[in-house]
Amino acid sequence: MDDPLTIYLGIIVLFFFIVLLSLIIFNMNSDIEEDEKKKENSWWNDLINWFSTGS
Numbered sequence: 001m002d003d004p005l006t007i008y009l010g011i012i013v014l015f016f017f018i019v020l021l022s023l024i025i026f027n028m029n030s031d032i033e034e035d036e037k038k039k040e041n042s043w044w045n046d047l048i049n050w051f052s053t054g055s
Contacts (some may be wrong), residue, residue, distance in 0.1 A: 027044050
């Protein structure tokens, strides 16, 4: 269980999860504050809609 590869892989996965979660929270906050600007540059919302529809 103390295999260095397992430890490094766990750190990478944890770091990726934290970054993804912070990006989602930051995007939600900026959507509330800058709704008009987000309508011009809404690639994140387009990506979410693309995954939601599955097409």
